[in-house]
Amino acid sequence: PRAPSAGRLRLGGVGPQVHRAPSPLATADVEEIADAFGAAAKRAAAWGFDGVQIHAAHGYLLSQFLSPDGNTREDAYGGSPANRRRLLLACCARCREGLGPDRVLAVKLNVSDFSGPDGVDEAACAEIVEALDADASRVDLVELSGGTYASGMACLGDAADFRLASRVRFAPHARRLRARLPGLKLALMVTGGVDSRDAAVEALADADVAGVARAACVDPTAAAKWLLSEPAVSLKPPRPLPWLATIFGGRRSYVPGLNYGWHQRQLWRLARGADAVALAHWPFLLFFLPRALLFEPGRVGRWLFFKRV
Numbered sequence: 224p225r226a227p228s229a230g231r232l233r234l235g236g237v238g239p240q241v242h243r244a245p246s247p248l249a250t251a252d253v254e255e256i257a258d259a260f261g262a263a264a265k266r267a268a269a270w271g272f273d274g275v276q277i278h279a280a281h282g283y284l285l286s287q288f289l290s291p292d293g294n295t296r297e298d299a300y301g302g303s304p305a306n307r308r309r310l311l312l313a314c315c316a317r318c319r320e321g322l323g324p325d326r327v328l329a330v331k332l333n334v335s336d337f338s339g340p341d342g343v344d345e346a347a348c349a350e351i352v353e354a355l356d357a358d359a360s361r362v363d364l365v366e367l368s369g370g371t372y373a374s375g376m377a378c379l380g381d382a383a384d385f386r387l388a389s390r391v392r393f394a395p396h397a398r399r400l401r402a403r404l405p406g407l408k409l410a411l412m413v414t415g416g417v418d419s420r421d422a423a424v425e426a427l428a429d430a431d432v433a434g435v436a437r438a439a440c441v442d443p444t445a446a447a448k449w450l451l452s453e454p455a456v457s458l459k460p461p462r463p464l465p466w467l468a469t470i471f472g473g474r475r476s477y478v479p480g481l482n483y484g485w486h487q488r489q490l491w492r493l494a495r496g497a498d499a500v501a502l503a504h505w506p507f508l509l510f511f512l513p514r515a516l517l518f519e520p521g522r523v524g525r526w527l528f529f530k531r532v
Contacts, residue, residue, distance in 0.1 A: 225252070227287050227294040227301065232373060250298050253310055256284070261317025264328075274327025274363070275318060279311050282371030286333060289351065292341035308351055315360035329364040329412075330355060334396040338374040345396060349403045356409050366412040366434055367393045367400070391416045394429040401429075419457075420449035440486040441499035458499055460485040484511055 226245035248256075264275045279285035287293035288310045294301045300309050311330070319328055332351060336342030343351075348367075355362045369392070392415035401407060413426050414434030423446075426433035438445040442456035449455065460482045484507040489499045 226284070227253075227296055230293060230295075232282075247296070250300070253300050254313075257310060257313035257317045260314040261321045263321075264318035265321030268322050268326055272326070274329060275322065276329040276331055276366070277311070277314055277318060278331045280331045280333040280366075280368045282336070282373055285311050285314065286336075286343075286371065289333075289347075290336055290338075290341075290343050292336065292338055304347065304350055305354075308354055311351070312354065312358055312360070315355065315358060315362055319360040324361075327363045328360065329366060330362055331366040331368060333369045333371070334367045334393055334400070335369045336374055337370045342371075342374070345399065348396075349400055352400060352407070352409075353404055356404070356407055362409050364410040364412055364432065366414060366432075367396055367430075368414055369393060369396075391422055391426040391433075394426050398429040420452070420455075423449055437486055440489045440493075443493065456499060458489075458501060461501075461504060481507060 224243055224245040225248050227248060229244060229247050231244040260277065267275050277285065279289060282290075282293070288300060289307050291307070294307050296302070296306075300306055315328065315330065322328060332348055333343050334348045335344050352365055355365060391413055393413040397411045397413050400411065410431040412432035412434050413430040414436060417423050417426050417433050417435050418438050423433040423435065435446050438455060438457075441458040442448070445455035481504060485502055485504065488502055488507070492499060
């Protein structure tokens with residue numbers, strides 16, 4: 224694996240750590256990443272997509288570059304906040320070139336890494352948003368999310384875990400960001416907990432766009448139905464081993480990817496033309512999770528990586 228720096232990933236709240244330590248990317252390799260993003264955006268435009276989103280959140284590659292915790296480089300892509308966001312801005316520029324002026328260019332950012340003083344926080348996010356708003360690539364929308372696999376946010380159970388004081392998790396951050404940057408031109412989108420029409424209305428009180436993901440995994444027409452005040456299909460993952468949640472502070476899930484896997488399997492059903500149904504966690508626990516923890520695609524043959532619901 225490759226990364227900005229050589230720090231090994233540790234999954235928050237998880238026992239055995241089996242991920243290999245990454246090798247730091249060479250400067251020339253970093254510059255090629257921006258070109259690859261631009262080429263992907265150009266293909267998306269050629270295939271008729273209305274726009275693309277650059278994922279710079281959740282501890283993935285661009286998120287690692289933005290974070291002083293994951294980026295200890297000493298070249299032009301590390302050190303100062305301006306250097307750490309240099310690759311993101313380069314990716315935006317290449318994507319705008321590939322998309323042309325009329326398609327949507329969005330960026331997904333962490334409003335907080337939730338990893339302590341060494342990660343991205345709300346103030347750092349505001350600086351990144353301000354830089355994107357002023358950039359010549361003309362970013363149209365920033366989606367605010369948060370957390371990384373290392374901070375344990377990836378192990379949250381369902382939409383209820385993303386709420387704070389009965390609010391959509393990142394809506395208050397959007398409101399405070401608007402107050403910090405009163406001249407902001409780009410649109411703000413919030414996600415995390417938008418699992419009903421009422422939650423979407425709540426999100427739109429503080430943001431321009433409400434992101435709907437998990438609800439759409441069981442009913443792709445959910446947002447359209449909410450706009451018409453019609454009920455959408457509502458299915459939730461089962462709660463595994465509730466006594467564990469009681470012992471460990473009430474969290475719904477301490478198995479990495481458990482509920483992500485549940486929603487992924489619903490998407491596989493929808494892709495085959497089947498409806499979403501109530502699924503058990505056991506197939507994920509007995510096969511998909513051990514496969515993900517014990518193997519990496521580069522180590523074993525493709526025959527281990529078939530998909531089945």
